[in-house]
Amino acid sequence: MISVDEARNRIFAALAPVAAEMVGLAQAHGRVLAKPVVARLSVPPADVSAMDGYAVRAADAVAGASLHLAGEAPAGHPFAGCVDPGETIRIFTGSEIPPGADAVLIQENATADAGFVQVNEPVAVGRHIRRQGEDFKAGAEVIPAGRRLSVRDIGVAGAAGHPWLCVYR
Structure with missing residues (x-):
């Protein structure tokens, strides 16, 4: 008598491989991935703010400090300059x-008035910053081959720069 694992291995060895095809993300749900998904880009692509507030030098952001508001950086429009000592963006x-x-001083811990921002609570280096590649880095395998694709997997594939996936028929 053979073990269950040995029987399973013999069955799988006797099966003919199924052909693979490329499908768009909208057609990939529930399909089995034929090739691993490797990230084409890092997410996030740069250090980004995790909160609304003020980009600061943590050394300047002590309680009671008043920082000059030198500009703003809306999402998708990076600030063209540099945050100098005594400034905030x-x-x-x-x-x-x-x-x-x-660091990012969250807006709840600051008071803005007449071109200056008063620091109400100090902030530590790195606070409220999502680091480049924190979710995944370019070149990392983000979904292994052989996985039945879930909605989450499809979202990860899209974020990793893959509008098409190689799946089994």
Whole structure:
């Protein structure tokens, strides 16, 4: 008598492989991935703000400090300059962290008035920043071959830069 694992291995060895085809993400749900999905880009692609607030130099952002509001960085429109000592930049969730800044002071911990921002609570280096590649880095395998694709997998594939997937028929 053979074991269940041995029987399973013999059955799988006797099966002919099924052909693969490329399908768009909208047609991929429930299909079995024929080739692994490797990220074409890092997510996030740069250091970005995790909160709405102010990009600051943490050393300047001590309680009671008043920082000059030097500009803003809406999502998709990075600030062209640098955050210099004593300055801050208005920043929004998903916005790229400008050079010179090393933390985000959340808006709830600040008071803006007449071109200046008062720091109500100090902030530590790295606070409220999502680092480049924190979710995954370019070149990383994000979905292994052989997986039956879920809605989550399809979202990950799209975020990784794959509008088409190689799946079994």
